[in-house]
Amino acid sequence: MANREALKELQTRLAARLQAARGEGVSVSSWLAVESAGRYFLLPLGQSGEIFPWGGVQPVPYTQPWFLGVANLRGALTGVVDLAGLLGAAQMRTEQVLAESSLLAFNGALDVNAALLVDRLSGLRGMEAFVASEPPEADAPPYFGTTYLDAQGTRWQELNLHALSQHPAFLSISA
Numbered sequence: 001m002a003n004r005e006a007l008k009e010l011q012t013r014l015a016a017r018l019q020a021a022r023g024e025g026v027s028v029s030s031w032l033a034v035e036s037a038g039r040y041f042l043l044p045l046g047q048s049g050e051i052f053p054w055g056g057v058q059p060v061p062y063t064q065p066w067f068l069g070v071a072n073l074r075g076a077l078t079g080v081v082d083l084a085g086l087l088g089a090a091q092m093r094t095e096q097v098l099a100e101s102s103l104l105a106f107n108g109a110l111d112v113n114a115a116l117l118v119d120r121l122s123g124l125r126g127m128e129a130f131v132a133s134e135p136p137e138a139d140a141p142p143y144f145g146t147t148y149l150d151a152q153g154t155r156w157q158e159l160n161l162h163a164l165s166q167h168p169a170f171l172s173i174s175a
Contacts, residue, residue, distance in 0.1 A: 029124035029125055030042075030044065030045060030126050030127065031124065031158065032048045032104070032121070032123075032124060032125075033122035033123055033156065034118040034119075034120065034121055035120040036083045036087075036116075036117075037083075037084030037089040037119065039087075040154055040155065040157065041157050042156050042159065043104065043161060044158075046109075047106065047110060047161035047162055048105075048106070048107055048161065049105035049106050049107045049108060049115075050104075051102050051104055052102065052104075052115065053102060053103070054098045054102065055071075057070070058070055058071070062174060062175050063174060063175055064085075064173050065090060066081060066085030066086040067079065067080070067081060067082075067173040068117060071115065073105060073115060076113065078105060078115050080115050080116075081116055081117065081170070083117060083118055084117075086169070097119070100119075101117055101118065101120075102121055103117055103118075110165055129148075129150055130150050131149055131150065131151050132149040133149070134146065134147050134149075135147075141167065142163055142167065143159055143163035143164035145160050146158050
């Protein structure tokens, strides 16, 4: 229950910060920063939806290992995808680790009834948070965007959620 209240508090703070920034004409953050399997990702705010605590995911037989099942999120059955597993970094998660994880729904405008399991939310980021960038490598998946480097040397990979949701690997959940 404490995790649910902490998540609601985070969402309230994020919404208040965005509203205040818009009102003051300040540059608004572009991405939601998340961590998954030791990797750092930037998810475009315009493509990201609501954040939910882990819980109530029902497994679906005969699906890919990265497809964790379905969850009832605000009255809608939503497919839950392990972001790390989908990207090839499958890892075993204990119930304690899962309890600290979050589900990030795709924005409703993308017309995708899915959510990503991420290990940790790292807040909002804008261009000012980074000191360098590089284009995706030639063999990178089509949903990989620019890689950004912050002042601490951490590499943040931008993920285009719309392109991810249309990718054949994402759409093929059957084993």
